[in-house]
Amino acid sequence: xxxNPQRIALVTGAGQGVGRGIAxxxxxxxxxxxxNDRYLERAExxxxxxxALGGKALPAPFDITSMEDVQQGVEKxxxxxxxxxxxxxxxxxxxxxxxxxxxxxxxxDPEMWRKSISIDLLGSLTVLRVVLPGMSERGWxxxxxxxxxAGSRGHPxxxxxxxxxxxxxxxxxxxxxxxxxxxxxxxxxVALGLMSNNAGRDKVVGDKAVGTGTLAxxxxxxxxEPSEVGACVVWLTSEPGGAVTGQTVHVNGGTYxxx
Numbered sequence: 487x488x489x490n491p492q493r494i495a496l497v498t499g500a501g502q503g504v505g506r507g508i509a510x511x512x513x514x515x516x517x518x519x520x521x522n523d524r525y526l527e528r529a530e531x532x533x534x535x536x537x538a539l540g541g542k543a544l545p546a547p548f549d550i551t552s553m554e555d556v557q558q559g560v561e562k563x564x565x566x567x568x569x570x571x572x573x574x575x576x577x578x579x580x581x582x583x584x585x586x587x588x589x590x591x592x593x594x595d596p597e598m599w600r601k602s603i604s605i606d607l608l609g610s611l612t613v614l615r616v617v618l619p620g621m622s623e624r625g626w627x628x629x630x631x632x633x634x635x636a637g638s639r640g641h642p643x644x645x646x647x648x649x650x651x652x653x654x655x656x657x658x659x660x661x662x663x664x665x666x667x668x669x670x671x672x673x674x675x676v677a678l679g680l681m682s683n684n685a686g687r688d689k690v691v692g693d694k695a696v697g698t699g700t701l702a703x704x705x706x707x708x709x710x711e712p713s714e715v716g717a718c719v720v721w722l723t724s725e726p727g728g729a730v731t732g733q734t735v736h737v738n739g740g741t742y743x744x745x
Contacts, residue, residue, distance in 0.1 A: 501528025507712025663732030679738020
């Protein structure tokens with residue numbers, strides 16, 4: 487392990503999938519990683535995996551949609567290892583959190599809109615609101631929001647509300663990045679395409695398969711790996727990445743630009 491061992495990173499939703507890949511990649515650079523997940527056992531599992539590889543990590547279970555939970559969780563991280571220098575807002579999802587996959591907007595349930603917005607937009611803002619003042623005061627910080635191509639282009643997949651939430655958080659970050667431009671804090675988004683950890687979740691929308699059936703539309707001919715997202719996050723959160731702020735980086739195998 488090498489890099490910046492004094493830095494403390496909080497990765498939300500890091501108990502599995504992309505979040506786990508990001509946590510492992512950051513830990514490999516010497517960063518101490520607070521592994522967040524709603525479920526303690528998942529947070530403990532990934533934290534244990536990092537420690538077994540020689541890294542530094544601790545479980546940080548809390549609900550990002552609760553300001554009180556987030557404040558208590560971040561305060562506990564600060565007491566145990568130090569204040570958060572790096573925030574990766576990874577929690578979010580489509581159908582899992584009310585993205586209305588397989589359902590056109592005209593047929594959607596407004597209650598499901600609120601669920602998606604509360605996690606994908608308001609949850610991310612809540613965590614950011616808690617950690618940003620400290621970063622700004624200390625004169626250094628890195629924030630990376632995990633977003634989606636659905637935030638910048640349309641899909642026939644029932645993702646209207648999910649896309650709205652992701653577009654919203656990307657828009658907010660662009661403004662906050664300018665507000666914080668001279669403070670030493672950078673804020674960027676990483677918009678994902680088709681991920682390998684979702685490849686087994688094929689769903690049918692009309693006569694189109696969503697999942698492995700869409701692989702033909704990915705120019706590189708394969709799914710993106712969580713470790714590749716982690717590598718992008720590592721650079722954005724590094725010292726050399728400090729000139730990049732207010733941007734959205736698409737990690738999608740060329741899909742966005744090919745259509």
